[in-house]
Amino acid sequence: ALGKNITFVRPAYFIISGFSGIPNIDYYYVFLCFVYIVSVLGNTVVMAVIYLDHNLRTPKYIAVFNLAFVDLLGSSALVPKLLDIFLFNHRYISYNDCLTFLFFCYTCLSMQVFNLVALSYDRLIAIIHPLHYQVKVTHRFMLSLIASFWLFAIISILVLVGLLTRLSFCRSVVINSYFCDHGQMYRLACNDNTPSLVLARFLTVLVLWFPLVFIVLSYVCIGYALSKVATAQERYKAFKTCTAHLSLVAIYFIPILITFTAGSGIHTNGRIINLSLTSVFPPMLNPIIYVLQTKEIKVSVKKMLKVRIESKVKVRKVIIKCHPF
Numbered sequence: 001a002l003g004k005n006i007t008f009v010r011p012a013y014f015i016i017s018g019f020s021g022i023p024n025i026d027y028y029y030v031f032l033c034f035v036y037i038v039s040v041l042g043n044t045v046v047m048a049v050i051y052l053d054h055n056l057r058t059p060k061y062i063a064v065f066n067l068a069f070v071d072l073l074g075s076s077a078l079v080p081k082l083l084d085i086f087l088f089n090h091r092y093i094s095y096n097d098c099l100t101f102l103f104f105c106y107t108c109l110s111m112q113v114f115n116l117v118a119l120s121y122d123r124l125i126a127i128i129h130p131l132h133y134q135v136k137v138t139h140r141f142m143l144s145l146i147a148s149f150w151l152f153a154i155i156s157i158l159v160l161v162g163l164l165t166r167l168s169f170c171r172s173v174v175i176n177s178y179f180c181d182h183g184q185m186y187r188l189a190c191n192d193n194t195p196s197l198v199l200a201r202f203l204t205v206l207v208l209w210f211p212l213v214f215i216v217l218s219y220v221c222i223g224y225a226l227s228k229v230a231t232a233q234e235r236y237k238a239f240k241t242c243t244a245h246l247s248l249v250a251i252y253f254i255p256i257l258i259t260f261t262a263g264s265g266i267h268t269n270g271r272i273i274n275l276s277l278t279s280v281f282p283p284m285l286n287p288i289i290y291v292l293q294t295k296e297i298k299v300s301v302k303k304m305l306k307v308r309i310e311s312k313v314k315v316r317k318v319i320i321k322c323h324p325f
Helices: 025-052 059-086 095-128 130-136 139-164 182-186 194-227 232-240 243-265 268-293 295-322
Strands: 013-016 092-094
Touching: 013 095, 025 059, 025 268, 025 295, 059 095, 059 139, 059 268, 092 095, 095 130, 095 139, 095 182, 095 194, 095 243, 095 268, 139 182, 139 194, 182 194, 194 232, 194 243, 243 268, 268 295
Parallel strands: none
Antiparallel strands: 013 092
């Protein structure tokens, strides 16, 4: 609660101060432009391929489609605004816009983790209970699982944002981050921020560490199950179906683990750049990994390209017949 002599202050705007004082930072902005373009193109291609190829209408690819959609949404929510703030020096962001920015960024980041959980469960059942896979992992189950993840992510982040609206910002409006970072914002408050702190820690455990523990344990179970497989060739074939998912997990969690492990030992600018890369890199690499490492998507892309090339050749032949030289 506010003291008797303290007025509740809701600022008109916040100032995003991340990347300040970092030498040659303009090159990083150019890099972010490249990352965003690749993210949009890559995730759009993955969604289009899954939508157009009826052979990919499986529970696993429902989760992959949702991951591509979340990556596209998250990149579009974060990168253009980030470039507008820093590249064009529009560091002032209105109070309501900041909360909206925070909501979309945190919802998409949460859904990225939950999608990794869904894909981890899919691989766990496919390898440990292959005969029961089609019964346990159905279209209805996967859609229900993803819908429940969306519902939880939206409600929890709305509560997070709602608690921020109860805070008074009478000291400073400068956010030392690259976006409207919840942790930086509630620390600026001059009234009691305990509810925001408690919820932030609770959601960090629930959205970040619990999923990581589940994924690690699922691969321990997968490893144990594969050790019982008769031949090395069969073990390799089964494990190969997990390589794309394992790559996504490593890309998402390793930078976060490094940042949390280093703690105060890492420079503020280094921490900001590392976390910003954690936000923009997975959406760019996820579609590349799935196209390169997933046999079904590679076959589907090749088939679509072949059909397109053949249709162009047929059109040319028709034109030549109609207009002979």
